[in-house]
Amino acid sequence: MSKTAESVWNNCLAFIEDNISSQAYKTWFEPIKAVKLTDNALSIQVPSKFFYEWLEEHYVKILKVALTKELGATAKLVYIIRMENTYGNKQPFTEKIPSANRSNLQSQEVDVPLKNKSPELKNPFVIPGIRNVKIESQLNPNYNFESFLEGESNRLARSAGLAVANKPGGTSFNPLLIFGGVGLGKTHLGHAIGVDIKDKYPEKTVLYISAEKFTQQYIESVKKNNRNDFIHFYQIIDVLIVDDIQLLSGKAGTQDVFFHIFNHLHQNGKQVILTSDKAPVDMIDIEQRLLSRFKWGLSAELNHPDYDTRVAIIKNKLYRDGVEMPEDIVEFLANNIKTNIRELEGAIISLIAHSSFNKKEITIDLARKIVDNYVKHTKREVSIDYIQKVVSDYFQMDVDTLQSKTRKRHIVQARQLAMFFAKKFTKASLASIGSQIGQRDHATVLHACKTVDNLSSTDKQFRKYVEDLSKKLTL
Structure with missing residues (x-):
């Protein structure tokens, strides 16, 4: 019985499925289609250049074993890269698809011997020309749960964050949307969840990014006509943390691409964590289909810290900086700076700096001067x-x-x-x-x-x- 491209590839898939995780198989092998078998060379179709590079980087050995079992030692593998061209790129590709199937699609055929060529991975966080396959998390290790003190104002959000860190993608808090005003700790909590996950699950790919940077990367991918590479990069992330998601407001193209990335991650049990300065119901110019997905999990609000929490924050900051401060000054600061945590910590830093540089003790008069100075230049929040x-x-x-x-x-x-x-x-x-x-x-x-x-x-x-x-x- 003569072998066909489909029969050879199906046998390869059966072998591969038995030897890798079901998640990896679903993500990287289910989308592949067998195209043709010519002179012991199997042609398979993949959705983007990034996809091909990832297979070569991570699965070339198992591909070689599977194909050699089916076609012998002279087996060859040919990738056909076939991707949507919705941005009118006029650059010619080597067309290998029958004209009846072309429509708005382009393809590129890559003849790849079965050895690891270590192609450069299209990681938008890597400086061009510098090879770096590893995806850095972009997390700040100083923003952890230990330094994120619990109080009435943040108990729900912090507890939900801990639950997500213990079981990313495995709780009903997916996505976890943390929202609240400026300086209340949204970014800190987002990083803390990521840092904790990296500690507990070092094999997971965790990535923190601001919505602003995500938008810039997307625009760059459109300019270079590698939108699919951009999407596939984000689809391999296990835990995606996007800060200030409200900044996608009015950006239709970025919202569309984030919608597809979000769907893929959510459907595959990956964890999504978002921060915003407003609740989903108050977001303006965000597509309804995205807003509805933001509401799938848990929306947890961070409120202004109460007096006890403010005192705890001050004492924790002083302890971490190795500074002692009289109790009456701690109480004075907690009573007079109520707007947000960032201002509170800023005032403490100013107070310590003045004391240190001027070689003066921290007194209530110095504290009053700093607070008057600091709060005077800060937009006061009215009720x-x-x-x-x-x-x-x-x-x-x-x-x-x-x-x-x-x-x-x-x-x-x-x-x-x-x-x-x-x-x-x-x-x-x-x-x-x-x-x-x-x-x-x-x-x-x-x-x-x-x-x-x-x-x-x-x-x-x-x-x-x-x-x-x-x-x-x-x-």
């Missing part, structure tokens, strides 16, 4: 209650009237202004703003913000309201 009071006083009404169900025009406008400034000056979610300003939903807040923007550009008197209130709230 939603304060905003409602300022707006109500400005329009000479009480807060209850502002929050009431009445549809009187001047009250509605005052309420809309309160919502607008709450979104502008606080880190609260739209749902939280609506709840605090008269039990409205997030859609009402979104409508209010758009109305204020529109009226500001068309109504001179209304623009004066916005300017006056803005000054009062930033004094």
Whole structure:
């Protein structure tokens, strides 16, 4: 019975499947198609150049054994690289596909002897010309669970992070979306999960990347017409941590490619961890199909640390830096810097630096001077209650009237202004703003913000309201 390309390849696959992990087989061998068998050379079709390079780098030995068993010592393997060309690249490829099947596809035939050629891997984190197959995690080891102190404000997110680190891809927290305001520890927690996974599962490929850098890499891949290589690179990651995912807002191409990467990782039991400065429901200009996937797992919010947590953060920072500080100064700092952890740590560093450089003891007067200096240059965060009071006083009404169900025009406008400034000056979610300003939903807040923007550009008197209130709230 004469051998066909399909029969030879199916026999090879049966052997390969018995000798590698089911996950590796599913990722790297199921997508391959047998094309032809000519003069003891088997041609197989792979979806991208990156795919071919990965096979050569990691599976050339088993391919050689499998094919030699079927075709003997003179066996040869030919890769046909066939990939979508959606960006109009006019560079000619060696066409090896019958014209009836071409459509918008291109192919390139690579005749590869069965020995490891060690081709250069298309890793977007590697500087061109420098060979480095290993995928570095891009993690900061200083951002770990030990230095991420638990408190009421972060207990859910931290506990979920620990669960994911213990069993990446194996919990219902996939994806894990950590959201909250600036300086509350989102990036720290993302790194901590990755660092813990690397410690527990050194064989797993963990990668941290900012959404901004991911976008830059994607744009570069489009320019160089290796979009498929870019996708396949990210599809081999076991744990993908993307920081500031909200920065994909409005970037349709990047959202599309991330959608395909996310689907592949999720379907294959890989772990995805995302951070954002807002909850999924408040993300604007993110495709609905992506938002729905962000909600598949757990969304955990980081809130402002309470007093006890702030004290613990200060003491932990001092301990790590080997510095002693009187208890009354610790309490003073915790009482006076409430906005976020980054500012708190910045003030501690400034205090230690002043004490060290000027060879002075850390006193309450020095602490007061540093805090006054530091907080003075920091945008103070105002509360939603304060905003409602300022707006109500400005329009000479009480807060209850502002929050009431009445549809009187001047009250509605005052309420809309309160919502607008709450979104502008606080880190609260739209749902939280609506709840605090008269039990409205997030859609009402979104409508209010758009109305204020529109009226500001068309109504001179209304623009004066916005300017006056803005000054009062930033004094």
